[in-house]
Amino acid sequence: ELKVEQNPLFLSMQEGKNYTIYCNYSTTSDRLYWYRQDPGKSLESLFVLLSNGAVKQEGRLMASLDTKARLSTLHITAAVHDLSATYFCAVDPRLEARQLTFGSGTQLTVLP
Amino acid sequence: NAGVTQTPKFQVLKTGQSMTLQCAQDMNHEYMSWYRQDPGMGLRLIHYSVGAGITDQGEVPNGYNVSRSTTEDFPLRLLSAAPSQTSVYFCASSYTDAKWETQYFGPGTRLLVL
Numbered sequence: 001e002l003k004v005e006q007n008p009l010f011l012s013m014q015e016g017k018n019y020t021i022y023c024n025y026s027t028t029s030d031r032l033y034w035y036r037q038d039p040g041k042s043l044e045s046l047f048v049l050l051s052n053g054a055v056k057q058e059g060r061l062m063a064s065l066d067t068k069a070r071l072s073t074l075h076i077t078a079a080v081h082d083l084s085a086t087y088f089c090a091v092d093p094r095l096e097a098r099q100l101t102f103g104s105g106t107q108l109t110v111l112p
Numbered sequence: 113n114a115g116v117t118q119t120p121k122f123q124v125l126k127t128g129q130s131m132t133l134q135c136a137q138d139m140n141h142e143y144m145s146w147y148r149q150d151p152g153m154g155l156r157l158i159h160y161s162v163g164a165g166i167t168d169q170g171e172v173p174n175g176y177n178v179s180r181s182t183t184e185d186f187p188l189r190l191l192s193a194a195p196s197q198t199s200v201y202f203c204a205s206s207y208t209d210a211k212w213e214t215q216y217f218g219p220g221t222r223l224l225v226l
Contacts, residue, residue, distance in 0.1 A: 041220075048214050098160070104154050
């Protein structure tokens, strides 16, 4: 059974600080996704990581994938209040269909 | 494009009632799926479909039925609602053969079963 673990589950940080969210998964996969969810809203796609060593950046967020370690990270640089949300990673180990297994999410609060 | 749409947005049911959650997409995506989200948890896959006429079970299929008669629509049926089915339900769609494609999620349906 595929398990996807995120940590921390809750993160409160000051504006301007840096931090990293970790996503570990238990089975081989070369496809990993990061999503953002605002309270009461749907999921918004942030990054699709498709190979070992993949790195993608968008604004203050940077995601990376290490398939050998089965680890993805989401790094936040100089956090701002607008980044407050819940962040999910999801893994899709199957090639023939898209069946995502999600982590429990990291609830990020950026304090002024 | 409207993207992925879901109706209703909110629903209250009594135990034992049945209902259908509607999902439609206008992006000509082959793949569609239903997830449920419970407090403090990530989304869990209920059922999915890789094309019209083809459906399969996900991680938590019990108590739910699906069908896929057209590419656009993928309704989720609750046969006899139970309080354990209180959740937020998300429909998603994507291309199946585009590795770089993400899944696009609908706005969700909040269901309360009393």
